[in-house]
Amino acid sequence: xxxxxxxxxxxxxxxxxxxxxxxxxxxxxxxxxxxxxxxxxxxxxxxxxxxxxxxxxxxxxxxxxxxxxxxxxxxxxxxxxxxxxxxxxxxxxxxxxxxxxxxxxxxxxxxxxxxxxxxxxxxxxxxxxxxxxxxxxxxxxxxxxxxxxxxxxxxxxxxxxxxxxxxxxxxxxxxxxxxxxxxxxxxxxxxxxxxxxxxxxxxxxxxxxxxxxxxxxxxxxxxxxxxxxxxxxxxxxxxxxxxxxxxxxxxxxxxxxxxxxxxxxxxxxxxxxxxxxxxxxxxxxxxxxxxxxxxxxxxxxxxxxxxxxxxxxxxxxxxxxxxxxxxxxxxxxxxxxxxxxxxxxxxxxxxxxxxxxxxxxxxxxxxxxxxxxxxxxxxxxxxxxxxxxxxxxxxxxxxxxxxxxxxxxxxxxxxxxxxxxxxxxxxxxxxxxxxxxxxxxxxxxxxxxxxxxxxxxxxxxxxxxxxxxxxxxxxxxxxxxxxxxxxxxxxxxxxxxxxxxxxxxxxxxxxxxxxxxxxxxxxxxxxxxxxxxxxxxxxxxxxxxxxxxxxxxxxxxxxxxxxxxxxxxxxxxxxxxxxxxxxxxxxxxxxxxxxxxxxxxxxxxxxxxxxxxxxxxxxxxxxxxxxxxxxxxxxxxxxxxxxxxxxxxxxxxxxxxxxxxxxxxxxxxxx
Amino acid sequence: xxxxxxxxxxxxxxxxxxxxxxxxxxxxxxxxxxxxxxxxxxxxxxxxxxxxxxxxxxxxxxxxxxxxxxxxxxxxxxxxxxxxxxxxxxxxxxxxxxxxxxxxxxxxxxxxxxxxxxxxxxxxxxxxxxxxxxxxxxxxxxxxxxxxxxxxxxxxxxxxxxxxxxxxxxxxxxxxxxxxxxxxxxxxxxxxxxxxxxxxxxxxxxxxxxxxxxxxxxxxxxxxxxxxxxxxxxxxxxxxxxxxxxxxxxxx
Numbered sequence: 001x002x003x004x005x006x007x008x009x010x011x012x013x014x015x016x017x018x019x020x021x022x023x024x025x026x027x028x029x030x031x032x033x034x035x036x037x038x039x040x041x042x043x044x045x046x047x048x049x050x051x052x053x054x055x056x057x058x059x060x061x062x063x064x065x066x067x068x069x070x071x072x073x074x075x076x077x078x079x080x081x082x083x084x085x086x087x088x089x090x091x092x093x094x095x096x097x098x099x100x101x102x103x104x105x106x107x108x109x110x111x112x113x114x115x116x117x118x119x120x121x122x123x124x125x126x127x128x129x130x131x132x133x134x135x136x137x138x139x140x141x142x143x144x145x146x147x148x149x150x151x152x153x154x155x156x157x158x159x160x161x162x163x164x165x166x167x168x169x170x171x172x173x174x175x176x177x178x179x180x181x182x183x184x185x186x187x188x189x190x191x192x193x194x195x196x197x198x199x200x201x202x203x204x205x206x207x208x209x210x211x212x213x214x215x216x217x218x219x220x221x222x223x224x225x226x227x228x229x230x231x232x233x234x235x236x237x238x239x240x241x242x243x244x245x246x247x248x249x250x251x252x253x254x255x256x257x258x259x260x261x262x263x264x265x266x267x268x269x270x271x272x273x274x275x276x277x278x279x280x281x282x283x284x285x286x287x288x289x290x291x292x293x294x295x296x297x298x299x300x301x302x303x304x305x306x307x308x309x310x311x312x313x314x315x316x317x318x319x320x321x322x323x324x325x326x327x328x329x330x331x332x333x334x335x336x337x338x339x340x341x342x343x344x345x346x347x348x349x350x351x352x353x354x355x356x357x358x359x360x361x362x363x364x365x366x367x368x369x370x371x372x373x374x375x376x377x378x379x380x381x382x383x384x385x386x387x388x389x390x391x392x393x394x395x396x397x398x399x400x401x402x403x404x405x406x407x408x409x410x411x412x413x414x415x416x417x418x419x420x421x422x423x424x425x426x427x428x429x430x431x432x433x434x435x436x437x438x439x440x441x442x443x444x445x446x447x448x449x450x451x452x453x454x455x456x457x458x459x460x461x462x463x464x465x466x467x468x469x470x471x472x473x474x475x476x477x478x479x480x481x482x483x484x485x486x487x488x489x490x491x492x493x494x495x496x497x498x499x500x501x502x503x504x505x506x507x508x509x510x511x512x513x514x515x516x517x518x519x520x521x522x523x524x525x526x527x528x529x530x531x532x533x534x535x536x537x538x539x540x541x542x543x544x545x546x547x548x549x550x551x552x553x554x555x556x557x558x559x560x561x562x563x564x565x566x567x568x569x570x571x572x573x574x575x576x577x578x579x580x581x582x583x584x585x586x587x588x589x590x591x592x593x594x595x596x597x598x599x600x601x602x603x604x605x606x607x608x609x610x611x612x613x614x615x616x617x618x619x620x621x622x623x624x625x626x627x628x629x630x631x632x633x634x635x636x637x638x639x640x641x642x643x644x645x646x647x648x649x650x651x652x653x654x655x656x657x658x659x660x661x662x663x664x665x666x667x668x669x670x671x
Numbered sequence: 672x673x674x675x676x677x678x679x680x681x682x683x684x685x686x687x688x689x690x691x692x693x694x695x696x697x698x699x700x701x702x703x704x705x706x707x708x709x710x711x712x713x714x715x716x717x718x719x720x721x722x723x724x725x726x727x728x729x730x731x732x733x734x735x736x737x738x739x740x741x742x743x744x745x746x747x748x749x750x751x752x753x754x755x756x757x758x759x760x761x762x763x764x765x766x767x768x769x770x771x772x773x774x775x776x777x778x779x780x781x782x783x784x785x786x787x788x789x790x791x792x793x794x795x796x797x798x799x800x801x802x803x804x805x806x807x808x809x810x811x812x813x814x815x816x817x818x819x820x821x822x823x824x825x826x827x828x829x830x831x832x833x834x835x836x837x838x839x840x841x842x843x844x845x846x847x848x849x850x851x852x853x854x855x856x857x858x859x860x861x862x863x864x865x866x867x868x869x870x871x872x873x874x875x876x877x878x879x880x881x882x883x884x885x886x887x888x889x890x891x892x893x894x895x896x897x898x899x900x901x902x903x904x905x906x907x908x909x910x911x912x913x914x915x916x917x918x919x920x921x922x923x
Binding site for chain 1: 705709725730731737788800803813825828863
């Protein structure tokens with residue numbers, strides 16, 4: 001029998017969460033003091049959860065591999081956070097945010113979870129304002145909003161191009177307040193290397209102190225994984241260098257099912273790859289698509305001349321430019337969802353219209369916005385007959401006020417002034433919608449093991465809308481887990497502290513030490529990154545923006561080959577009992593080498609195209625939707641939850657059927 | 672790969688108790704499009720292939736926001752260039768044949784862990800002493816728009832809040848002072864209505880913790896502001912001084 005019980009509460013969708021909260025069990029204040037909770041990861045989900053649970057009275061141990069909880073990768077989110085506040089009076093509502101998210105996810109998300117997310121979104125803004133998060137405000141002192149892709153309202157709250165940073169520092173300050181009180185014990189520079197399951201329940205973790213190399217045992221009544229996404233399986237991504245799948249993957253190998261691993265978000269606006277030395281890719285916020293227009297030359301000769309350095313973008317006359325998003329999707333234009341925008345860029349570049357040396361770049365052009373804002377400013381400043389130059393200058397300062405830090409970032413990396421020359425951008429791996437399967441309470445298939453934020457699969461279906469990752473991380477951490485974890489822990493008020501001197505902890509610790517010793521004693525010839533790069537290339541070429549059965553089958557064989565070579569030939573210098581960054585990387589890449597295979601297996605089994613998963617065999621062949629993704633709701637309207645059976649290629653598929661009672665399944669159209 | 676050749680002189684230190692020393696590493700094939708850390712990646716790749724111990728350094732996001740990376744490069748925190756972190760420093764700022772000195776942050780309050788990686792836990796402890804608004808998580812707070820905040824105050828608070836906690840201010844200060852870091856947080860919260868109720872307690876507690884950690888005194892030299900990758904202004908130190916003074920004179 002399948003273990004998949006989504007535990008969606010009964011009742012109408014707008015009452016489910018309230019009724020559920022009102023009926024689940026809670027733990028009395030005096031009993032909370034007897035309960036220990038481990039939180040792994042201190043990003044928006046983990047930081048918010050650890051702080052909130054400690055405020056409630058639980059004993060919390062928080063872990064992060066970074067040198068401080070403040071450095072989790074949530075900090076790099078730029079554009080904003082969605083909330084159904086309807087401050088702009090543009091018709092927004094909880095229902096509309098819910099609807100947009102389900103549609104944006106290409107009808108592959110669980111309705112009840114998404115509705116709850118939309119429902120608590122407004123509370124998040126209130127909570128963050130109360131913490132002193134300096135959101136952008138207008139001259140009246142009220143909160144400002146902007147638009148993001150895939151929606152037709154303005155519901156995105158922001159703090160210049162650093163919204164993730166400001167929200168994370170808010171959660172971090174709440175966390176540090178509890179650390180100061182002794183309610184949270186903070187373990188930074190610690191990496192979780194296994195989950196310990198006792199009598200079928202998660203009862204602790206094995207962690208490595210990254211400074212001393214010591215292997216530590218930590219017991220708890222529940223374990224929360226808030227460990228982010230696995231985009232670094234592609235080697236090149238917008239993720240931080242340390243972002244990894246290890247915690248989630250170890251949990252998977254201990255019984256937690258992995259949901260929809262193939263759903264990967266390729267973000268359309270990133271700085272193109274410049275060379276083989278490249279270690280990561282940098283995102284240019286989606287908010288830029290509010291004002292930037294995306295184009296390539298209409299004539300292939302112009303594109304060739306640009307690639308050869310004989311012409312510049314500015315040499316191409318207005319009439320010879322193909323604003324392909326505006327052309328193909330008039331209703332949403334440059335603000336189509338990410339998966340659609342990315343595929344459209346790939347389509348143009350594959351057809352030979354790319355505008356940099358590698359042929360893999362399109363223009364993101366602000367000249368129209370600069371002119372439009374410049375004219376408005378001239379009116380405001382009562383400058384009559386402003387010269388072209390004056391207009392440009394005024395417009396540039398408006399654009400700089402809005403996106404200044406992003407423009408600076410671009411200029412630093414590329415060495416070209418984006419106010420003068422159109423930016424060149426190309427899609428890059430950014431986010432993973434897949435993750436550990438969880439029920440409505442965010443519990444995995446291992447009792448007592450919960451999963452929050454990007455690390456779980458639950459809210460974004462096959463494609464995430466912009467500014468929704470921050471929303472989900474904080475919703476899970478501040479407003480969902482504090483309630484749902486209590487229902488599970490109500491059985492544990494008499495359990496007493498979890499002992500770590502048991503055979504289960506012995507065995508898990510031995511596994512961890514054996515793995516470490518294997519790497520150090522291997523004495524191969526190639527550094528870890530060599531294998532990671534090779535894996536990344538296979539994943540990008542064959543399990544990236546477009547996939548097909550043949551490519552995926554090849555990828556599976558290639559990944560197995562790389563994995564075999566990795567274990568035979570990797571060289572990890574140094575010792576176990578010291579600060580050893582190569583050893584850290586080796587463990588993470590070992591897990592990516594298994595996950596990569598599962599992603600391909602999942603992508604191969606899903607014979608349809610949906611959201612970020614685009615199978616070339618399944619596209620509309622004619623009609624107004626020609627070339628667009630072709631879903632198969634009859635056969636694939638389910639969550640694929642994979643069970644580990646001892647080998648990445650042998651995973652066992654479980655299906656959670658998705659029921660849509662509120663939103664009608666239709667072809668997603670942004671035309 | 673490019674064709675720049677460089678002479679790197681890099682600080683190597685096996686552990687906190689090791690004396691440490693500068694070591695020479697000639698590198699070639701450096702491309703001007705590489706970031707400084709990517710250049711170190713290439714060097715480390717080479718070191719690992721030779722079976723030697725790679726150079727340890729902290730880094731994570733590689734886009735100038737996480738605050739993990741550090742490095743004192745040719746006597747400057749985060750190297751040449753204003754308003755950038757080491758991970759945003761690109762090799763086009765250097766010339767073929769250059770000699771580059773690479774050292775860790777030097778501060779008694781940031782002990783070296785290994786090579787170029789240091790322990791900046793003192794910053795977390797300053798934050799834990801009072802760098803927050805004492806508000807619990809609740810689904811029933813006042814509406815975010817209930818208290819309008821003048822745009823100017825919100826913008827100033829934001830400017831202070833952009834601090835990434837990297838420690839460049841401490842490393843650049845001849846006194847090893849952490850005033851700019853501490854001031855940024857105190858200033859952010861004292862500018863916002865939400866932070867005002869506990870502003871006195873906050874200023875006193877954070878400064879006390881800062882002193883306890885062994886950071887030096889501020890003598891208004893201003894090196895911190897020059898080297899801060901986020902251009903945090905000295906004005907915030909002035910604001911902290913006012914907050915601290917007001918808190919001290921009205922203390923019961």
